[in-house]
Amino acid sequence: MRIPLFKRSIITVLNILFPPLAVMMLTGPNEDFIFNCVMFLLAVIPSHVHGFYISLTYFNRKRKVRKGVYPGKPKHLIWSDRVNNGGASRRDIERLRYEKEEGKLSRRATRMLTNESSDRSSSRRRVQEWDDGLKDYAISPQTSRISTGRSGRRQRRDRYADDYSDY
Known part of the structure; x- marks a missing residue:
């Protein structure tokens, strides 16, 4: 099932208006939410950047998990397992990691x-x-050398000019 565009747009609007609320909707009340609140109190712009970083990481990893691909190692400054795993359980992530390491792929x-x-x-x-x-019209790759003559104009010089003199 695809993530509704409506949910993504709500998260984006909340990231613009009040980033800690958007982060809390994605991660829950944990370290990411507290970190974003502190950043929002100290400086507003870094809080926006962190909020968009979390939301983009979450949706990207959710897409990978849906395709049956291992989403990757945990990202820096993201402590939530829900975001790092793309909303999948730890068991699913371990299975995807094992399949990646063994060279196996899911059926999908x-x-x-x-x-x-x-x-x-x-x-x-x-x-x-x-x-x-x-094939009848092909010119060999060796004939495409370009050089400049005395007049300064670019001239095409053929390596095998005798072969093409009839043309």
Whole structure:
């Protein structure tokens, strides 16, 4: 299930108006919330930056967990497990970490990769067909050297000028 755009927009508006409230909605009343409150009292702008940092990290990691990818190590200045794990449980994160270390992928990630590889092979096939159609008009890569002559103009010099003298 995708995170509703409505929830993201509410978090963004709260980050602009009162960052500690947005942080509390994402992390709960813990160290991140206290740190953001202190920053809000001392200086408002760093509190906004920290609030956006937490919300962007949370939504990015939630997207990774949804795709079946390990979200990564805990970020600096974020103490909440909920944000660092993208809303997933510790057990799910341990499973994703194990799969990453063992080189295994979840079924969903494997399916996505196989779909991408079939798309790549079909695009390679199209490029190969296009290249085959242009073989008659191709110029070797050695003929594309450019130099300047006495007149100062850029001239194209062919390494094998004799081969192309008829054109």
